[in-house]
Amino acid sequence: MKLSFIGAGNLAWHLAMAFENAGNFICEVYSRDEKNARRLVSMLYDARINPDLNFAESESELFVLAIPDDAIEDVAAQLVLPENALVVHTSGSKSLDILRRLMDIYSDVPVRTGVFYPLQTFSKGTTALHFEAIPLCIEASDQETETQLVALGQELSKIVYLVNSHxxxxxxxxxxxxxxFTNYLLGIAKDLTDTENLEFDLLKPLIEVTFQKALDARHPALVQTGPARRGDVNTLSLHLAYLSDKPSLLQLYRMLSDGIQQRS
Incomplete structure (x- = not known):
C-alpha cells in the first residue's frame, strides 16, 4: 500500500519505518517543522517532503495523522485529499466520530476515516521497535475500511484488536x-537519590523485579509490598518526616500510601 504521513514526530518515526519494513511504500511526509520531515524522509526508501497539506495529486491510498490531538482539527481544516482516500488518526483519546465529522465539514471530496492506534510509548531517534509485539487498536467508519485496516495492521503486528472509541x-x-505516571515516579526516585549523592543504579534490580512480579501476577495489587501495605505506621512516619520540606512529594506520598491502604 502507498501511504503518506502528516506529522514527523515520535510515533511517525517508528510507524513509517514499520510500514516500509512490512513492504508498504511511503510517498510523502508533511510536518510543520521541515527539519523533522527531512529527518524522517532520510530514513525512508524514496519518500519526499510535501511542502503543505495539499495532497490532491498524491498516489497514496492511506493518510496517517501522526500528530498531537489538539492539532487534528487545524490539520483537517487545511488537508486536501484525493477522492476516496482513507485518512486515519493515531490518537488514544480522540473518537472516530470527531475525525469523521471534521472530514465531512472540511473535505471537498468523499473520504473514508478510521483509527490506527499503536498502544505503546515512542521516542524518536531510538532503535526501531519490533511492531509484531505492539497491540494495534483498529476502528473504522465502515466494514470495508475496517477489513483493510485490520489486514494492514496484521502486516505489522501479531496483536490486532477491533477497539471502539470508548x-x-x-x-x-x-x-x-x-x-x-510510573515513569514520573521513577524520575522522583532518581531525584531523591541524586539529592543525597546516592547511585540510582542501586534501585534498578528492585525496579526490574517489581515490574516482572506485576506482569506475572493475576492482578498487580496481589504482589503489592511496602510500609503502606503492611500498615507500618512507624516507617510511614519516618518517611513523611523526611519529606516534610518537600510539600508536593509529601502530599503525593500520603495520597499513594492512603490508596494502597484502602485497597489492602
Missing part, C-alpha cells in the same frame, strides 16, 4: 497510569 479512551487512561 474502549480506546479507557485503554489510554490506563496507559497513562501504567506508563506516564
Amino acid at each position: 474502549e480506546r479512551k479507557v485503554l489510554h487512561v490506563a496507559a497513562v497510569f501504567a506508563c506516564n
Whole structure:
C-alpha cells in the first residue's frame, strides 16, 4: 500500500519505518517543522517532503495523522485529499466520530476515516521497535475500511484488536497510569537519590523485579509490598518526616500510601 504521513514526530518515526519494513511504500511526509520531515524522509526508501497539506495529486491510498490531538482539527481544516482516500488518526483519546465529522465539514471530496492506534510509548531517534509485539487498536467508519485496516495492521503486528472509541479512551487512561505516571515516579526516585549523592543504579534490580512480579501476577495489587501495605505506621512516619520540606512529594506520598491502604 502507498501511504503518506502528516506529522514527523515520535510515533511517525517508528510507524513509517514499520510500514516500509512490512513492504508498504511511503510517498510523502508533511510536518510543520521541515527539519523533522527531512529527518524522517532520510530514513525512508524514496519518500519526499510535501511542502503543505495539499495532497490532491498524491498516489497514496492511506493518510496517517501522526500528530498531537489538539492539532487534528487545524490539520483537517487545511488537508486536501484525493477522492476516496482513507485518512486515519493515531490518537488514544480522540473518537472516530470527531475525525469523521471534521472530514465531512472540511473535505471537498468523499473520504473514508478510521483509527490506527499503536498502544505503546515512542521516542524518536531510538532503535526501531519490533511492531509484531505492539497491540494495534483498529476502528473504522465502515466494514470495508475496517477489513483493510485490520489486514494492514496484521502486516505489522501479531496483536490486532477491533477497539471502539470508548474502549480506546479507557485503554489510554490506563496507559497513562501504567506508563506516564510510573515513569514520573521513577524520575522522583532518581531525584531523591541524586539529592543525597546516592547511585540510582542501586534501585534498578528492585525496579526490574517489581515490574516482572506485576506482569506475572493475576492482578498487580496481589504482589503489592511496602510500609503502606503492611500498615507500618512507624516507617510511614519516618518517611513523611523526611519529606516534610518537600510539600508536593509529601502530599503525593500520603495520597499513594492512603490508596494502597484502602485497597489492602
